[in-house]
Amino acid sequence: MSPHHEIHRTHRIGWLRAAVLGANDGIVSTASLIVGIAASHATHNDIVLAGVAGLVAGAMSMAAGEYVSVSSQADTEQADLKRERKELEEDGHHEQKELAAIYVSRGLDPLLAEQVAVQLMEHDALGAHARDELGISEAGTARPIQAALTSAVTFAVGAVLPLLIVLFAPDTDLIVLVSSASLLFLTLLGILAAYTGGSGIIKGAFRVAFWGALAMGLTAAVGSVFGTVV
Template identity: 60%
Template sequence: MPHSLPRASHHEAHRSQHVGWLRAAVLGANDGLISTASLVVGMAAAGTSTHTLLLTALAGLVAGALSMAAGEYVSVSSQADTEAADRAREEAELAERPDFELEELKQIYVQRGLSPELAGQVAHQLTARDALSAHLRDELGLTEHGQARPLQAALASAAAFAAGALPPILLVLLWSLPGLTGAITASTLVLLAVLGALAARLGGAPVLRGAARVLFWGAMAMAATALLGHLFGAAPVA
């Protein structure tokens, strides 16, 4: 009895499909957690009141989230503008020099290992189906899942920053002041390790390395702000 053929509708999930939102989300969460925790640790080391700590943390959340959103929007918009310009140029070249573009596509496939005859057939068929998509993908490396989306990146960054900033703010609300610095430092390091490991796993990188590099920079940031608080604060507290 003959075996049935594999279904043509099979889809494989690849990590590269998540690069855009993953990069923005991880960057935003790391920044929100590290910057907010560092602000609170520095201010607590300077001997400020709980009310001032809470106000500082909330201001840091709002300013940081908006800053991340604006930065991502401007950055990804520049990428989108470049992609749009490349698309317009390719459309013009296809309209003005279709034979040259067909030969160019053929040579791309030859360089990738196809015979000239097979490369010519592939180029003809893809051009007949969707010439622009073929050139954007194989000549310029532009694909649909990698397309720049400024608004999506901005919203993801802002939301991730806010999520990362929430744990230090909750600790300010729930923890008594004398032990606040230690509680925020410990919890932040644990969360950074988890976040770094998760990001590394989703991206296919070594988990321990991903956790270690995030831990290092988070510890450095909190140590620096705590030192400033002790040096310039009026009455340092634990």
């Protein structure tokens, strides 16, 4: 009989979070910028220029922000692992008792917990403490470069979608077409993210579309007011 293979989604958390965040921001920020500029009665060239500038600036901002954020997380993880490694070298017996106490708190019998702690530490002491004491696992390990590149690329992809609408849409219907198409893109993105992550599809699609609609509505109002004033 072949071994049973279970499918889990936790290994997707890192790249999925960065990809969804990047694409969502690319669509929302670029579409909102385009709608806001269009509502101020700017020329078609100005609208395109604003959209392209928003794409480049947004992609770089997402990459830098993700890299700094995830690098800080990685630094914290490495500092914790370094401290744990030192504690294992200085007092391995105490660390073994500490690990056994964790297993007891999770429901194991004290004797069994002690045996599990001993065997796991013989196999990989630092790995056992990283996983069960510090909560650091291979699936959730911080990867700054991966997060930065994923965010930048997915932001750019998301931003290109409303830009393509601008290039082919007539000026008279630009706001309506960009808004409706962007909401459609956001809804599909929410469905894809929910399906990939194994969560509710309707809920995922609604929350992405709602915040996108709110962002575009507010920027359109701002553009209309300032365009009228100027």
